[in-house]
Amino acid sequence: MAERLTIALMKGRIEQETLQLLGKAGFDVTFMADKGRHLIFDSPDGRFRFLLVKAPDVTTYVRHGVADVGIVGKDVLMEHPSGYLEMLDLNFGLCKFSVASTKDYNPTDHKRKRIATKYPTVAREHFNRKGEDVEIISIQGSVEIAPIIGLADAIVDIVETGSTLVANGLEVYEDICRISARLIVNKAALKNKSTLLPFIRQLEGIVGNREVPFV
Ligand code: PRP
Numbered sequence: 001m002a003e004r005l006t007i008a009l010m011k012g013r014i015e016q017e018t019l020q021l022l023g024k025a026g027f028d029v030t031f032m033a034d035k036g037r038h039l040i041f042d043s044p045d046g047r048f049r050f051l052l053v054k055a056p057d058v059t060t061y062v063r064h065g066v067a068d069v070g071i072v073g074k075d076v077l078m079e080h081p082s083g084y085l086e087m088l089d090l091n092f093g094l095c096k097f098s099v100a101s102t103k104d105y106n107p108t109d110h111k112r113k114r115i116a117t118k119y120p121t122v123a124r125e126h127f128n129r130k131g132e133d134v135e136i137i138s139i140q141g142s143v144e145i146a147p148i149i150g151l152a153d154a155i156v157d158i159v160e161t162g163s164t165l166v167a168n169g170l171e172v173y174e175d176i177c178r179i180s181a182r183l184i185v186n187k188a189a190l191k192n193k194s195t196l197l198p199f200i201r202q203l204e205g206i207v208g209n210r211e212v213p214f215v
Contacts, residue, residue, distance in 0.1 A: 002046045003195050008067035010055040010076070014181045017092040018071050025206045047195070056080060059184070068189035068196055074179045075158055079121050084184040087200050091207050093181035097122055099174040100165050101147045101154035107173050113153040116146035123156035126176050144168040 009015050019029045032041050032050060041050040051067055055076045061067035063083030070084065073093055077086060097119070099107070116137045117123040127134045137152050144164055146152040158179065159165060159172060183200065190196055 003193055004042075004046055004049055005069060005193065005195060005199060006049045006051065006067045007069040007071065008051045008053050008058045008061040009070075010058050010072045011052045012055075014071060014073060014093045015052065017181065018090075021090065021092070021203060021206060025202050059084060062184055062186050065186045065188055068186050068193055069199075070184045071181060072184065074177075074182050075119065075122070077182055077184065078177075079119050081121075085187055085190060086182050086184050088183035088204055088207065090181040090183060090203070093179070095158050095160040095179045097126075097156060097176035097179060098159045098172045099126070099154050099156055099176065100144075100159070100170045100172050102170060105147065105154055105173060107154070114151070115154055115156055116143055116152035117156040118143055119156055122176065126156065144170055 058070040058072040059080040062070040114135045120136045143155045143157045
């Protein structure tokens with residue numbers, strides 16, 4: 001029986017682009033076309049099992065070795081940085097981390113700022129690097145509301161098209177870093193599963209290792 005690779009895939013935007021990438025690399029992923037509410041998919045040839053999970057859980061499945069491979073945004077990896085190997089920049093799912101706020105925000109004033117974010121580690125490290133002591137307020141989403149209603153002075157969040165910021169009257173004050181989808185692996189699986197490295201090399205041939213400029 002063929003060795004099976006288990007791949008934890010973030011539900012949503014990256015999921016579609018991942019399936020396109022696998023298709024381009026010559027893998028038949030048509031068995032995932034009609035997903036319904038299913039969360040586990042086995043390929044008919046027995047070579048792949050896909051798990052559809054929430055983004056932060058991709059690293060958990062890979063860390064525990066129940067998934068050999070994970071595909072998830074760099075934003076999630078920056079917030080959950082250990083217990084796996086990052087192997088490949090897939091060069092899609094491009095966005096960036098930025099500091100944003102309302103028009104009256106003054107990034108250079110000397111008061112201790114409150115920063116609302118879904119990414120407390122990223123936010124703390126960013127302001128630490130700048131030597132700025134800030135209060136981090138963790139929230140789970142719709143972060144844009146925070147500076148408008150006075151929960152925070154600014155936010156650290158993902159910006160893709162920028163339309164969420166514009167729609168809420170916010171603007172970018174600083175870009176922190178580029179984000180893209182990444183392929184991670186379980187360390188033991190890399191050693192023990194003979195099909196894993198060839199699988200990664202095959203995908204690498206499609207995405208290349210070119211540096212995509214900061215967006
Ligand atoms: C992310 C991010 C912004 C939005 C940015 O939210 O937190 O709200 O996307 O995209 P844009 O620049 O193209 O407008 P997400 O959809 O992940 O939902 P969330 O509110 O749960 O964070």
